[in-house]
Amino acid sequence: MVVERGTPVAVLDAKYRDLWEESLPREMLYQVAIYGAVHAKGKATILYPPSAADARESRLAVSNPLTGVHVATVCLRPVVLPELEELLTARSTAANDRRCRSFARKLAFGR
Numbered sequence: 001m002v003v004e005r006g007t008p009v010a011v012l013d014a015k016y017r018d019l020w021e022e023s024l025p026r027e028m029l030y031q032v033a034i035y036g037a038v039h040a041k042g043k044a045t046i047l048y049p050p051s052a053a054d055a056r057e058s059r060l061a062v063s064n065p066l067t068g069v070h071v072a073t074v075c076l077r078p079v080v081l082p083e084l085e086e087l088l089t090a091r092s093t094a095a096n097d098r099r100c101r102s103f104a105r106k107l108a109f110g111r
Helices: 026-039 081-087 095-109
Strands: 001-002 007-014 045-047 058-063 071-079
Touching: 001 045, 007 026, 026 058, 026 071, 026 081, 045 095, 081 095
Parallel strands: 007 045, 045 071
Antiparallel strands: 001 007, 058 071
């Protein structure tokens, strides 16, 4: 849960399934959509490790099937693990700390 001034603004859920190459199971979608709708103003993100270098973020709009009212947006955001590893193992410097914060914001909120 990403919280700003005491208010949830995003839900992040990490999966180990390559959602660029494999389908998104409806159970994963339902779980994250409900979390987002209830806790974070309709914003939820699934982070996953892609095998393809060209994997891009995808967004799914979730609507109430009876009314058609928008309930949540679920983002499927690829996490490039070698980049993450490099950031986590780098020596702590002001520049590296800025890179880590930037990477974390990108994971939480996209570009």
